[in-house]
Amino acid sequence: MAAGATISVKGLAHAFRSGSGSVSALDGVDLEVPAGGYASLMGSSGAGKSTLLAILGGLEPPQRGSVVVGDTDLSRLRGDGLARYRRSTVGFVFQHFGLIGTLSALENVELATILTRLPRPARRARTLALLHAVGLGQRTTHKPGELSGGERQRVAIARALANEPRLILADEPTGNLDEASARGVIELLEQLHAERGCTVLVVTHNRAIAGRASQQIALSRGRILAATCHQSGEGRRSG
Amino acid sequence: MSPKDAFALAVKEVIRRLGRSVLTLLAVALAACLLTALVLISRTAETEVLRQLAKGGPLASIKVAAAAPDPSQLANDNARPGSPRDLGPQAARAIGRLPDVASVVPVITSRMIFVPSAGAPGAGRPEPSYFFDTAVGADLRDPSLLPISVLAGRLPAPGSLTEVAVTPGYLERLRLDPAEPEKVLGAELEMGPPRVFDELEEQTFRALWQRTEIVGVVAQEAAPGGIVTSIEHTRRAQRWSAASDGDTGELELSNSPYTGLVVVADGLDRIGKVRRQITDIGYSTSAPENLIASVQRYLNVVEIVLTAIGSIALVIACLGIANALLAAVRERRREIGVLKAIGARDRDILFVFLIEASLLGALGGVLGSLGGWAAASAVGIVVNSYLTAQGLLGLHLGPSWGVLLLGVLGSTLLASVAGAVPALKAARLPAREAVSES
Structure with missing residues (x-):
């Protein structure tokens, strides 16, 4: 497993076109997450969490400012370059799970490795190992419709880990789960983070979940409102 | 994503929306069915109509008569022959050596007396019980x-002297049903070329009788x-009749070794040239080239219209595919976003959707x-049953692999x-759809 990637964001600004004008989603965001760090990102709706996540995950290029993940300067990437970055560096966990209904748990996880053109025996072995690691070794042939919410999110986590990413981005991973399932998913994420050493950034509305992260970041109206590190106990305000 | 993986994903998507896929596939299948059927029918119609015109023989055949040509009649399918002129092996060889001539088959005709044997179908129906007709003798080694x-x-x-084939005209003469030609098969027919004898200031006929069996019913234009x-049979008859005494007008005897030739040109477009060359050698020709060309033109128009329909x-059905896939893209925005989020490139997505479309087109x-x-x-x-009831050549509709392949490839291509x-x-959908609210 590759080591976690450092996240370094400087002066990030991003806006969306809306009707005749534009709406600012991020406005001068500065952020540092150390390699192998575990950070949570909180904020109200419209604060810019999803936009920041999308930019860090290479779903869209930054409009202004510098975003460097590991050795990759995302502002220099477009199209296939971003796809390659997503494939090799990032693992996504979505609130809506993002599983393909026609594929089994095994196939959903394997899909991520297919895109890397890993040889079939190797990808099958890796996929099965991951499903065992998330506790779904006995449910490999089940389709998403046959799994509970918590199990689906475990499949999604296994898929996020399929290409051994250096950065895991989880967008409200417990948003659609009951309390017990949510706790199980978060504990799994923490366990995998500890075992694999990848950097994890969790977007959440849940203060308790956010509080478990070693670094907590609060966003408001496109700006970093507060960033707190547990270990050092120091916090700083920005914007 | 490898083509194999993209294909597997596309197949799963087709199965996932089975109802919609089946309806789309049926639309393509019906359109392809219509197209294939229309093209097959129009192609067969063209082939069969031309076959009827050529009486089953080669389309590019030219009949050469033992007569001098009338050059002004060259453009006419049925040129009026000029004065009689001997046509023998030497002329046949000269014509055979012409460029663009594929084959030359000599034909000898002979007026004969025919007597259907008692007990044969239709025997005794014509009154009197014998009749004069012309026997057409040809080299039958290659009937094509x-x-x-x-x-x-x-x-x-x-080379047989004991076997003959009759035409539908024979059946009509004997008032037999042309729809049941097989009824005369195996019947005996006595036939003999007449020779005129001047005996005691009186002309009498004597025939060289030959008992033959009817082995076939044919349509012929030789x-x-x-x-x-x-041809051996009619040559023998011709020699017998040629030794007649006195006035032989009624026997329509000719001194020409051959009554005519059937010349086959290398193609329909070469018929005019070959006819001109044969005219230059000095013989009258006729060929249904103008008729065939006109019929071909009309049939081509029909084929174009039917193919267009x-x-x-098929285009409408393929628009159905486009519509179904557009709906699928709308429904799968987030899924496409997720695929991109886990590393799929635009062209991977493009490929999966194109395979889906092609798959529906190919199956349809x-x-x-x-x-x-x-x-x-x-x-x-x-x-076919109508044609044979009319005493015409039956229809042959074999599987036209070219048309079938065209139907499959055309549907696949149009669907793609x-x-x-x-x-x-789908390929241009932003990857951000993966984290969209909807």
Whole structure:
């Protein structure tokens, strides 16, 4: 497993076109997450969490400012370059799970490795190992419709880990789960983070979940409102 | 993503939306069925009409008469022959050496007396019980070079003096049903060329009688005459009659070794040139080139119209594919976003959607083409029974692999083109759709 990637964001600004004008989603965001760090990102709706996540995950290029993940300067990437970055560096966990209904748990996880053109025996072995690691070794042939919410999110986590990413981005991973399932998913994420050493950034509305992260970041109206590190106990305000 | 993986994903998506996929596939299949059936029917119609015109022989055949030519009649399919002129092996060889001539088959006709044997179908019906007709003798070793087609039974064996084939005209003469030509097969027919004898200031006929068996019923255009036999048979008859005494006007005797030649040109477009060259050698010719060209033109128009109707149906069906895929793109925005989020490139997404479209087109094309062939075959059976009831050549509708392949490839290609817009739309969806609210 590759080591976690450092996240370094400087002066990030991003806006969306809306009707005749534009709406600012991020406005001068500065952020540092150390390699192998575990950070949570909180904020109200419209604060810019999803936009920041999308930019860090290479779903869209930054409009202004510098975003460097590991050795990759995302502002220099477009199209296939971003796809390659997503494939090799990032693992996504979505609130809506993002599983393909026609594929089994095994196939959903394997899909991520297919895109890397890993040889079939190797990808099958890796996929099965991951499903065992998330506790779904006995449910490999089940389709998403046959799994509970918590199990689906475990499949999604296994898929996020399929290409051994250096950065895991989880967008409200417990948003659609009951309390017990949510706790199980978060504990799994923490366990995998500890075992694999990848950097994890969790977007959440849940203060308790956010509080478990070693670094907590609060966003408001496109700006970093507060960033707190547990270990050092120091916090700083920005914007 | 490898093509194999993209294909597997596309197949799963087709199965996932089975109801919509089946309806889309059926639309393509019906359109491909219509197109294939129409093209097959129009192609068969063209082939069969031309076959009827050529009486089953080669389309590019030219009849050469033992007569001088009338150059002003060259553009006429049925040129009026000039004065009689001997046509023998030497002239046949000269014509055979002409460029663009594929084959030359000599024909000898002979006026004969025919007597259907007692007990044979139709025997005794004509009054009196014998009749004069012309026997057409040809080299029957390669019947495909002659404008002769077998309606029932077979052709006489080459060189045979005891086998003959009759034409529908013979059946009519004996008031037999032309729809049941097989009834005369195996019947005996006595035939003999007459020779005129001047005996005691009186002319009498004596025939060189030969008992023959009717082995086939044919349609033929080699020369005017109701009976077809081997050239050896008519040559023997010709020699017998030629030794007549006195006035032989009634026997229509000719001194020419051959009554005519059937010349086959290298193609329909070479007929005019070959006819001119034969005219230069000094013989009258006729060929249905103008008639065939006109008929071909009309049939081509019909084929174009029918193909256009089928193609329009196929285009409409493929628009159905485009519509279904556009709906799928709308429904799968987030899924496409997720695929991109886990590393799929735009072209991976494009490929999956194009494969989906092609798959529907190909499956619809296969089903439709087979259905079209079945439909055309059913039409063929109905038409065939009508034609044979009319005493005409039967229809032959074999599987036209070219048309079937065209139906499948055409459907696949059109479906791919129709799927291009939704596929491009899907490929261009932003990866951010993965984290969209909807």
